[in-house]
Amino acid sequence: MASSEEDGTVEEKENNNKKRTKSALITAWLTFYNIAMTAGWLVLAITMMRFYIQKGTHKGLYRSIARTLKFFQTFALVEVRICRIVRTSVIVTGVQVCSRIYMVWFITSSIRQIQNEESVLLFLVVWTVTEITRYSYYTFKLLHHLPYFIKWARYNFFIILYPLGVVGELFTIYAALPFVRRSGMYSMRLPNKYNVSFDYYYFLIIVMLSYIPLFPQLYLHMLRQRRRVLHGEVIVEKDD
Numbered sequence: 001m002a003s004s005e006e007d008g009t010v011e012e013k014e015n016n017n018k019k020r021t022k023s024a025l026i027t028a029w030l031t032f033y034n035i036a037m038t039a040g041w042l043v044l045a046i047t048m049m050r051f052y053i054q055k056g057t058h059k060g061l062y063r064s065i066a067r068t069l070k071f072f073q074t075f076a077l078v079e080v081r082i083c084r085i086v087r088t089s090v091i092v093t094g095v096q097v098c099s100r101i102y103m104v105w106f107i108t109s110s111i112r113q114i115q116n117e118e119s120v121l122l123f124l125v126v127w128t129v130t131e132i133t134r135y136s137y138y139t140f141k142l143l144h145h146l147p148y149f150i151k152w153a154r155y156n157f158f159i160i161l162y163p164l165g166v167v168g169e170l171f172t173i174y175a176a177l178p179f180v181r182r183s184g185m186y187s188m189r190l191p192n193k194y195n196v197s198f199d200y201y202y203f204l205i206i207v208m209l210s211y212i213p214l215f216p217q218l219y220l221h222m223l224r225q226r227r228r229v230l231h232g233e234v235i236v237e238k239d240d
């Protein structure tokens with residue numbers, strides 16, 4: 001009897017040890033990821049500032065940072081996986097990350113003629129400030145040393161930055177429309193062997209319209225997060 005009780009305790013201890021090791025590994029991985037992303041966006045911020053100071057214009061800036069931007073923004077896909085670990089929604093994160101990746105790869109990087117638009121500069125600056133704040137917030141939180149200013153910034157900056165970012169993105173897509181129509185890029189006209197037609201021009205218009213239902217949901221989600229974190233409100237959100 002005593003030996004089976006002992007066995008139970010040994011088994012429990014082993015399980016607890018395994019759980020603790022797993023949780024430590026996850027925390028280490030998350031900390032590494034968030035530090036890497038903070039560093040990446042800081043590099044982008046410094047590169048943009050240096051470019052502007054040296055050249056005195058934003059023309060050519062996108063080209064100079066395109067590779068780094070593509071790398072770090074695409075790497076953010078990891079976050080959809082992180083949703084399984086932390087208390088965040090796959091849908092909210094998925095829409096956010098995918099729309100950004102789409103903006104980088106299939107609009108701004110694909111259409112050279114729009115890269116010098118002011119709207120591109122606008123969303124780049126907004127994304128950079130947002131991401132430095134967001135990833136440093138996660139990092140300090142994981143390290144249990146979260147300065148109040150970072151927490152405040154994480155849950156206040158978005159109030160202005162989110163709409164500004166969306167304005168930058170929408171104007172950029174709008175600027176792309178004439179080039180897409182003229183070039184017929186990413187489009188398929190009939191007749192073709194697949195018997196399928198696709199017009200990227202109209203697809204872009206649909207993307208722009210999809211901001212109308214999607215953006216308010218993301219924004220309201222962030223306002224709820226703000227009330228929860230800064231004002232301690234208990235908020236029950238529907239899970240996906």
Ligand SMILES: CCCCCCCCCCCCC/C=C/C(=O)SCCNC(=O)CCNC(=O)[C@H](O)C(C)(C)COP(=O)(O)OP(=O)(O)OC[C@H]1O[C@@H](n2cnc3c(N)ncnc32)[C@H](O)[C@@H]1OP(=O)(O)O
Binds near residue numbers: 034079086089207210
């Ligand atoms: C085919 C193409 C289709 C395109 C369709 C287009 C339509 C798109 C429409 C929408 C347009 C949006 C475009 C985006 C524009 C911009 O980004 S503009 C720039 C300004 N942006 C912002 O301010 C972004 C603000 N939004 C967010 O931060 C997002 O909603 C988010 C990134 C998804 C984060 O939300 P969420 O995770 O729910 O909030 P948090 O409070 O930060 O986190 C919740 C808990 O999860 C923990 N956590 C999350 N991520 C991490 C992590 N990486 N590491 C560690 N921990 C993490 C976090 O700590 C919280 O934990 P608890 O406090 O313990 O709950």
